[in-house]
Amino acid sequence: MRTLLKIKNNYSRLIFNVVVLVVLTSLSISCDSVVEVTDPDIVTPESLNSEAGIQTLRAGSLGDLAVAMSGSAAGHGATTGLIVMSGLMADEYSYSGTFPTRREADTRNLQDINGDINTIYGNLHRSRTGAETTIDLLANFGGNPEVESEMQSIVGYAYVMFAETFCGGVPFSKAPADGGELIYGEPLTTEQMFNAAVEWFDQAITNAGSNDKLANLGRLGKARSLLGLGQIDAAAGEVAAVPSDFVYNIEQSDNSRRQENGIYIMTTVRRQFSIADGKGGNGLMYRSAMDPRTPWDGGTEFGQDDITLYYNQLKFNSSSVPVALASGIEARLIEAEAAASADDAQTVENIHNELRAAMGLSELDLSGISGEDLLLAHFSERAFWLFSTGHRLGDLRRLVDVYDMMPSSVFPWGPYFKGGEYNPNLKFLVPQSESNNPNYVGCLD
Known part of the structure; x- marks a missing residue:
């Protein structure tokens, strides 16, 4: 894989580029000093093999996760993240820009050379x-143990995000810490990715010890993996001890363009991702519901393409607003899903109304609702709570893969609003850049 080869062949420079705490050496420009260039690559392999270096690596891993998930203001035209691109694949956003790679996601007509997907994959x-x-x-x-626990959860979440949003066939290569030869990974099926995530989260929970924040992060990640495996009751049991006010955030900052919240940049600043409303017939009414969980404004000017009326999300209203990776609200939603899958409408209603009351929302009445209708009512509520956090594509795929619903009944379907049709593909493709790996097979499914 091209990205991992960079880790192997030029490891220190990669770390320098990806860590959050980037320090550049100033160059003094004068007749006497112009040729006295100080090597800016100050994060050397030797300095990384220290306790301070480990904190640098930890910060770099968290920074890369933030860019992978949220995107950033850095890069030509900024950098898209998994959250907005998967939101295009699902029903959260419609594309109001001109980049063909992003329109591919909006129609789900993806190519394996899609540059945005390749960037997300690499990050x-x-x-x-x-x-x-x-x-x-x-x-x-x-x-x-605590640093290990956090990092084990980060590894676990990477597996989860690959399993939820990419097709089966993702290899997980390893770059040894000592700079040895790259160990090429074998392609994993979606089920194998979820199972690998469970193993990482089990380690994270063990190492968390008495640190409740890290333990809860691991529990939620494991539960999310179990949902993907169809082990719904086990997922609910895993999060029973997670308090509703728990949150672990992907942190964003105004300190550098790379650290800025890319969702805000791609929506409010660049007007490329417009909050959707009934997308493709099956999409939820994120605007018309006038729900405080999906705040928006706009509809009076065009997006970046100068064609599409633009509707701006306001959930992330600055470049420093964090994004929740895991939360106690999600824990309660997992418990509600277990009740819905058991056709227990009263428990589903109770859980949702307790959450809604905390936000001043009116009560739901789910009496007389059962089966698929109950599941869809729950997934609708879940979509509003978790809007634009990277959950929706995985949720729609779970309705298809675990609950056996037809894709044409839950995904945006039929005519595309800019011409053509929505593609039946439901997943990001393993990018062609992975073909550097001799084990590469593309998508297994």
């Missing part, structure tokens, strides 16, 4: 390998 793998390297290097210093 997720960089976050994962940075976390794995942090864990490996900790062994040289007697270990640090």
Whole structure:
């Protein structure tokens, strides 16, 4: 894989580029000093093999996860993240820009050379390998269970995001911490990715010890993996102890363009991702519902394409607003899904109304609703709570893969509003850049 080859062949420069704490050496321009150039690559392999270096690697892994998930203001035309691109694949956003790679996601007519998907793919793998390297290097210093726990959860979430949004066939190569030869990964099926995530989260929960925040992060990640495996009751049991006010955020910052919240940049600043309303017939009415969980404004000017009326999301209303990776609200939603799958409408109603009351929302009445209708009512509520956090594409795929619903009944379908049709493909493709891996097979499904 091209990204991992960079880790192997030029590891220190990669870390320099990806860590959050980037320090550049100033160059003094004068007749006497113009040729006295200080090497800016100050994060060397030797400096990484230290306790301070481990914190640098940890920060780099978290930074790469933020860019992979939220995107950033850095890069030519900014960088898209998994959240907005998967929102296009699902029903959260409609594309109001001109980049063909993003329109591919909006219609689900993806190519394996899609540059945006390749960037997301690379950033997720960089976050994962940075976390794995942090864990490996900790062994040289007697270990640090809490740092290990957090990094194990980050690895687990990388597996989850690949399983939920990409097709089966993703390889997970490893760049040894000592700079040895790259170990090429074998392609994993979706089920194998979810199972691997469960193993990582089990380790994270064990190492968290009495640190409730890290334990809850691991529990939620494991539960999310179990949902993908169709083990709904087990998922609910895993999060029973997670309090409703828990949250673990992907942090964003105005400190640098790379750290800015890319959702805000791509929507409010660049007007390329417009909050949808009944997308493709099956999409939820995120605007018409006038729900405080999906705040928006706009509809009076065009998006970046100068054709599409633009509707701006307001959930992320600045470049420093964090994005929840895991939360206690999600824990309660997992419990509600278990009740819905058991056709227990009263429990589903009770859970949702308790959450709604905390936000001043009116009560739901689910009496007389059962079967698929109950599941869809729950998934609708879940979509509003978790809007634009990277859950919706995985949720729609679960309705198809676990609950056996027809894709044409839950995904945007039929005529596309800019011409053509929505494609029946439901997943990101393994990008062609992975063909550097001799084990590459593309998509298994």
